[in-house]
């Protein structure tokens with residue numbers, strides 16, 4: 001179905017603030033205010049940083065991806081803005097006022113109970129189930145790429161690394177690693193740059209760990225892995241050290257006060273062999289069952 005508003009005119013896009021910097025672009029908070037009376041909508045506008053090496057083709061693919069997604073648990077595409085001056089295209093998305101999950105947890109950790117964490121987890125699971133149904137592999141599922149729409153709704157965002165699985169294959173193999181977030185990567189992604197729905201499941205397990213750790217910076221996956229590996233190891237060989245740890249069955253330790261049933265789900269997502277990992281629909285049921293079992 002056609003978006004109700006596809007093209008935004010740059011002259012009505014009022015810059016308010018920088019929301020953050022992504023893989024190769026920055027996202028700004030703007031008000032789209034054609035009437036000029038501040039009654040227009042707040043929007044999140046992503047643009048390619050001109051100097052960045054990432055090609056326009058990658059950004060066009062990101063726009064193609066997000067504009068094809070229609071799901072309550074995925075950040076909404078609103079349209080594009082052709083900025084004449086800079087010959088560049090801007091991606092216009094809905095603005096989620098509560099920001100990224102990391103920032104939200106830092107601020108609201110006190111009044112977020114385990115049930116709320118599991119509600120967020122099941123919503124991320126539903127978003128990933130939808131993404132899989134569209135044959136997309138996210139490749140960068142992490143708490144930093146989950147946005148909070150309200151106290152009871154989170155959405156998956158940042159499709160900059162998302163790829164489509166070819167119909168005749170089960171996985172996507174990338175050519176160059178890029179700035180890879182290896183601490184969220186499945187073993188086959190680290191060793192063979194292979195990405196599949198099952199490697200997204202591994203990353204979902206890491207996100208579950210982040211949620212149950214309330215996105216505590218002192219317990220974040222990168223920090224815990226480096227503590228185990230040793231901070232003297234330089235980046236280039238960090239991947240091989242992490243891979244060996246995973247081969248020897250080391251996994252992230254259960255977060256404090258993490259219910260055993262939830263830690264058990266994480267461990268299933270972290271099965272070394274991708275085919276032994278649950279699907280997102282199975283994960284959905286596992287999480288729902290915990291929510292139902294532990295109803296007061």
Ligand SMILES: C[C@H](Nc1nc(-c2c[nH]c3ncc(Cl)cc23)ncc1F)C(=O)NCC(F)(F)F
Nearest residue numbers: 019020021022027044095096099145146157158
């Ligand atoms: C680079 C941008 N970074 C940030 N964005 C926002 C944000 C708040 N509210 C938002 N509403 C819609 C969007 Cl697209 C972003 C924000 N807040 C802090 C950030 F550091 C980003 O896209 N991050 C990936 C993801 F969106 F998943 F968090």
